[in-house]
Amino acid sequence: MSSIEIDPQTPKLLIKQGAEALVYSTTYLLPHIPALLKHRPSKLYRHPTLDARLTKHRCLSESRLLIRARSLGIPVPAVYFVDESRGEIFMEWISGSSVREVLDKVLAQEGGEVVVDRMMVKVGAVVGALHAADIVHGDLTTSNIMVRNAGGSELAGSGEREVVLIDFGLGAVSTQDEDKAVDLYVLERAFTSTHPKAENLFQDVLKSYEQSFKGAKAVLRRLQEVRTRGRKRSMIG
Secondary structure (H helix, E strand, O other): OOOOOOOOOOOEEEEEEOOOOEEEEEEEEEEOOOOOEEOOOOOOOOOOOHHHHHHHHHHHHHHHHHHHHHHOOOOEEEEEEEEEOOOOOEEEOOOOEEEEHHHHHHHOOOOHHHHOOOOOOOHHHHHHHHHHOOEEOOOOOHHHHHEEEEOOOOOOOOOOOOOEEEEOOOOOOOOHHHHHHHHHHHHHHHHHOOHHHOOOOOHHHHHHHHHHHHOOHHHHHHHHHHHHHHHHHHOOO
């Protein structure tokens, strides 16, 4: 997507290793511009031609989703540079803590539920805006929603600060209520399985979601069906 040359000697620190990609903390063009590098390495078990095609497709798909979301005012990392042939995306570094980390720390504090309640409203509004744009995240967990730092303590004022959606590697464009309902179901499971104190507060996410997205009622009806199927699978398993 660009002819900019990235210095291969730029320092990189591996911060996450997933099934499809490696994520590094690095810089972009200048040492004082922090950046995140997402690299999809070649898969030796795939035919080289197929591997190159899949890598290019997934890299471009993720970057296009980020660009589309950001153009609509949805808080996601800015895309700096894409090298689809190498399977690399350089993007904005989001300084802050994941919603999961914030929940773990804030809910342990006295009065923490008030902070979390405000944060849930922001999460619901952001997800509602995403779905209104017909974008589904694909892996909407509390680890993939960041609370951006605003100076000072990472946790101070968490309920007021911006929430940012990250990691669109499994994202897609979809108009289907089912896909959007599955997004919400995955997020709900993330809350209930790792943050039992926040289970009731998740209702604030849904209320805010409904207020920010005109098509929310149909998605929430479908969410009930997705929950039912999920419970049946759990019982069978």
